[in-house]
Amino acid sequence: MQLHLLHEDDFFKWDIILKKNSRLSLALHTLAHMANAPDKIRTSADIAEHAGTNPVVVRRVLGHLRLAGLLVSEKGHAGGWRLARSPDKITLADVYLALDESLISSSDEVKSHNCSLERALHNRVADIMSDIEESLLDRLKATTIVEICE
Amino acid sequence: MQLHLLHEDDFFKWDIILKKNSRLSLALHTLAHMANAPDKIRTSADIAEHAGTNPVVVRRVLGHLRLAGLLVSEKGHAGGWRLARSPDKITLADVYLALDESLISSSDEVKSHNCSLERALHNRVADIMSDIEESLLDRLKATTIVEICE
DNA sequence: TTATCTAGTAACTATCATAGTTACGTAATA
DNA sequence: TATTACGTAACTATGATAGTTACTAGATAA
Numbered sequence: 001m002q003l004h005l006l007h008e009d010d011f012f013k014w015d016i017i018l019k020k021n022s023r024l025s026l027a028l029h030t031l032a033h034m035a036n037a038p039d040k041i042r043t044s045a046d047i048a049e050h051a052g053t054n055p056v057v058v059r060r061v062l063g064h065l066r067l068a069g070l071l072v073s074e075k076g077h078a079g080g081w082r083l084a085r086s087p088d089k090i091t092l093a094d095v096y097l098a099l100d101e102s103l104i105s106s107s108d109e110v111k112s113h114n115c116s117l118e119r120a121l122h123n124r125v126a127d128i129m130s131d132i133e134e135s136l137l138d139r140l141k142a143t144t145i146v147e148i149c150e
Numbered sequence: 151m152q153l154h155l156l157h158e159d160d161f162f163k164w165d166i167i168l169k170k171n172s173r174l175s176l177a178l179h180t181l182a183h184m185a186n187a188p189d190k191i192r193t194s195a196d197i198a199e200h201a202g203t204n205p206v207v208v209r210r211v212l213g214h215l216r217l218a219g220l221l222v223s224e225k226g227h228a229g230g231w232r233l234a235r236s237p238d239k240i241t242l243a244d245v246y247l248a249l250d251e252s253l254i255s256s257s258d259e260v261k262s263h264n265c266s267l268e269r270a271l272h273n274r275v276a277d278i279m280s281d282i283e284e285s286l287l288d289r290l291k292a293t294t295i296v297e298i299c300e
Numbered sequence: 301t302t303a304t305c306t307a308g309t310a311a312c313t314a315t316c317a318t319a320g321t322t323a324c325g326t327a328a329t330a
Numbered sequence: 331t332a333t334t335a336c337g338t339a340a341c342t343a344t345g346a347t348a349g350t351t352a353c354t355a356g357a358t359a360a
Contacts, residue, residue: 172348225357
């Protein structure tokens with residue numbers, strides 16, 4: 001039925017490219033607004049309305065930023081979200097890493113590389129992908145949240 | 151029903167990140183094998199079996215490379231696929247661009263940026279994304295198909 | 301001429317990631 | 331004690347991708 005069952009040499013995959021993913025945008029959007037008025041506490045409902053999405057989605061995304069120590073949240077009356085530290089100490093790399101995405105997906109399913117060509121190919125490309133991710137991070141580290149809303 | 155209908159300030163999106171996408175891998179895999187034996191003509195069925203996928207998928211992906219002038223294909227008896235030029239003249243950037251993917255997706259749906267903050271944010275991030283894609287391309291241009299299978 | 305082989309492509313299905321949504325538990329406070 | 335807001339599970343809807351079937355067009359061998 002499926003051709004790839006016929007061949008044990010399971011195909012390996014890399015991906016650069018983009019994902020249909022608005023988490024990064026939502027995170028940056030929110031952080032930028034917070035940087036402009038750091039003392040204001042915002043509820044997920046406020047943020048969702050401003051960003052045109054749903055409070056649960058907001059809590060989901062900002063939860064990653066909380067885990068990464070970029071935001072703090074408080075429950076109950078007068079609760080909500082605020083920056084955990086000065087916005088000039090938060091870089092785009094912090095945000096990117098907080099969202100736990102990776103530029104490179106070298107599939108785990110890399111099994112038997114029968115031919116040496118495939119092994120070589122895999123290693124070469126993996127090295128290049130590492131280079132690329134490193135330079136991506138360097139570029140993101142160079143910009144803080146404050147700078148993107150000046 | 152949908153909150154984003156309540157707010158005209160339609161949210162804009164960027165994406166870095168990766169897509170679940172094996173086209174790049176299939177393309178590189180195939181090109182690397184062709185570089186090793188440039189005179190051999192390969193059918194989509196051969197390639198599919200070796201890559202563990204389906205001939206139609208192969209023709210779909212390689213079709214992009216043909217449009218980009220990296221491969222040629224011939225129909226009929228003894229037809230199939232081969233390199234359109236020397237593999238040391240094909241860089242990873244050629245392949246990446248042939249597949250018509252873009253690292254950056256600054257959504258077309260960027261409508262009204264009501265607040266100036268959003269305009270600034272959008273412009274800043276777009277600039278950074280351009281930087282990143284440029285350096286990605288530079289890195290990919292630096293490696294040829296021949297080099298990834300040495 | 302005819303059979304065969306191969307690319308090109310449309311159309312459909314299956315799978316998966318994501319976002320959106322509802323619902324409810326937990327914690328804080330007026 | 332009622333209210334507010336986060337935390338999170340569970341479900342649905344949507345869209346991208348790959349896989350698959352089936353067909354057409356073109357090229358060659360017999």
